[in-house]
Structure formats: C-alpha cells, structure tokens
Amino acid sequence: MLIRKPDDIPSSEITPYDVYLNRRRFIQGAAAAAGTLLTAPGSLAAGLTGTRPEQEQEIDPRFRTLEDELGDPLNSFEEVTSYNNFYEFGTGKEDPKRNAGSLRTRPWTVTITGEVEKAGVFDVEELIKRFSMSERIYRLRCVEAWSMVIPWEGFLLRHLVDWVQPTSRAKYIQFTTLFDPEQMPGQRRPVLRWPYVEGLRLDEARNPLTLMATGVYGVPLPNQNGAPLRLVVPWKYGFKSIKSIVEIRFQEDEPPTSWNLAAPQEYGFYANVNPEVDHPRWSQARERRIGEFSRRPTLPFNGYAEQVASMYSGMDLRRYY
Numbered sequence: 001m002l003i004r005k006p007d008d009i010p011s012s013e014i015t016p017y018d019v020y021l022n023r024r025r026f027i028q029g030a031a032a033a034a035g036t037l038l039t040a041p042g043s044l045a046a047g048l049t050g051t052r053p054e055q056e057q058e059i060d061p062r063f064r065t066l067e068d069e070l071g072d073p074l075n076s077f078e079e080v081t082s083y084n085n086f087y088e089f090g091t092g093k094e095d096p097k098r099n100a101g102s103l104r105t106r107p108w109t110v111t112i113t114g115e116v117e118k119a120g121v122f123d124v125e126e127l128i129k130r131f132s133m134s135e136r137i138y139r140l141r142c143v144e145a146w147s148m149v150i151p152w153e154g155f156l157l158r159h160l161v162d163w164v165q166p167t168s169r170a171k172y173i174q175f176t177t178l179f180d181p182e183q184m185p186g187q188r189r190p191v192l193r194w195p196y197v198e199g200l201r202l203d204e205a206r207n208p209l210t211l212m213a214t215g216v217y218g219v220p221l222p223n224q225n226g227a228p229l230r231l232v233v234p235w236k237y238g239f240k241s242i243k244s245i246v247e248i249r250f251q252e253d254e255p256p257t258s259w260n261l262a263a264p265q266e267y268g269f270y271a272n273v274n275p276e277v278d279h280p281r282w283s284q285a286r287e288r289r290i291g292e293f294s295r296r297p298t299l300p301f302n303g304y305a306e307q308v309a310s311m312y313s314g315m316d317l318r319r320y321y
C-alpha cells in the first residue's frame, strides 16, 4: 500500500501530551488491569511530541517489535488509519481517511447527563488532562470477520464513570456521536439513523479493559479513527466502539444502538465476539487479520474471556447476541 501524508491530521491536533507524567504514574502504580500494557510509556509521548507521522519510518521504532499478549504483531499505522469503518464519512473502507478532514475536533465538548451526580458539559482537553492515561494493545474484531491489532492510548472509562458518580438508578450508558451533516457528509444519506448511538451496561463500562481512546500509535487519534474521543471495547464486535463521542448518558433502561435499530436480527445489544453464534449471513468462526492471507479461528470474547466472561454468567449468549 502507498504511504501517503495524513493531511487529515491538522497540525493543531499534534499537541504535546502534558498528561505524560500522570500516565507514567498510572502505569507504574495501579496498572493491574488486564490487556497488554506497552512498555517504556514515557519515551513514546516524549519522542513524538510535535512530530507528524508522515511516514511509517517516523513512527517510534519500538512499535515495530510490539505484539499483543497472544504474540501477534501490530497492524501497521497505515492499516490502522486507512482501512476504517466510519459511515459518517462514507461506507467504503477508504472513505473515512479521504473524507474525515472536514471534522473539526477542537474545541470539542462531551455532555455527561442522566443518572449522575456530576452532570455537565466538559471540554475534551479537560477530560484528557483529568484522567490518567493508559496504553493498551487490543485486537479489534469487526463483525465483517476481519481484525486488527492496534496500539491505543486513552483513559479507562471507569475512571470517568466513577468521577461523575452514577446514581443507584444508573444501569446502562448511552454514547452518542456528533450529528452535523456539514462536517459529516455521510449523515446526509439514510444509511443508518443518525446520530450513531451505542450503549454498554454499567459493569461493562467499568470493566478495566474498557478504554476511552484519544490516541493511536503514539499520536492523537486521526479523525478517521474517531477523534477526539472514541470508545474501545475489545471483547465486542467493532461496531460497539463508537467514534467522535459528544454525549454520555447514564440511564436505567437499555439504550437503543444504531446497528440493532438498523438490523435487529443481525446485531444485538451485547455483540460479544462469539465464534459459535453466526451472523445470519456469514460464519463468525474465523476471521482475516488485515495483512494476512489465511484466516484464523476467532476466539470467544475475542480472546479476553478470562477478563470478561464472568459478567455474562447465567446469560444465554445465543439469545443475548
């Protein structure tokens, strides 16, 4: 694949990470959580501050040798940022990179509302500064049966959840993407009901794997990956990982989700990766890792069963797909 300049990353996005010290403290301290933590967190932010990932060679070389906890190498920066699903910018895999330059990701606010003590409108910079940063290598398994291994940077959703203090009525969280057809021209077409919405149960949101991603490959999220703030839920199909979030609502009832609204027989609320439950139109037993030719078996909960399966004990996962 051709390596092109990411002209959709405005230079204003490439700001120094002054959360660097927080992150270091976090990783040395409370990083008991599962998932693969990257090593040498400091060198990453320090080394890339002020640079642009114009070519693969400019990316911190340590990424070349990193693997996930199953021993699989990372997908390249090029793959992670030019093969995307982001229907607000078109339904083709290469559309988001081509079209997402029209999204203005600063200033950006996130409205936290519903069943919480500390509802409010928060600047995304404030959220990023407030919560300790974490780096995680996660597999992303798309329902279309391809997958990638991606080095994310962000904060744990549970830190945000605990900070806003959900009331005893809060059982679920709904996430909403920006609605602005001027910036997101794909929203002019009724491919999905806009804005894109997703949801998690509160315990899923508080699971230590669940990340609010703000960066990838050591740089702030490119627009096509969901800048400035997107969810990453690695044991669920990719569509749960909603991008460019503007609202987080705590509520008692299970929220509607975009793909479930569009095709309820095909996409459920839970969407846990499950090789035993086929999509009605294709098998979920195997997947193609982007960049590889032969397919590999799909693992229950995308390989994170040990960390998450207990949240679903007693549930019929064929019914709650």
Ligand SMILES: Nc1nc2c(c(=O)[nH]1)N[C@H]1C(S)=C(S)[C@@H](COP(=O)(O)O)O[C@H]1N2
Binding pocket: 080, 083, 084, 085, 086, 087, 088, 140, 141, 142, 143, 177, 196, 224, 225, 226, 237, 238, 239, 240, 241, 242, 243, 244
């Ligand atoms: N707002 C929004 N979020 C979205 C989507 C989308 O179309 N719109 N696509 C989802 C799907 S289907 C996948 S597989 C992942 C892809 O994330 P990536 O492009 O960063 O790999 O984003 C998810 N989040």
Ligand SMILES: [Mo]
Binding pocket: 085, 141, 142, 143, 144, 237, 238, 239
């Ligand atoms: Mo997906």
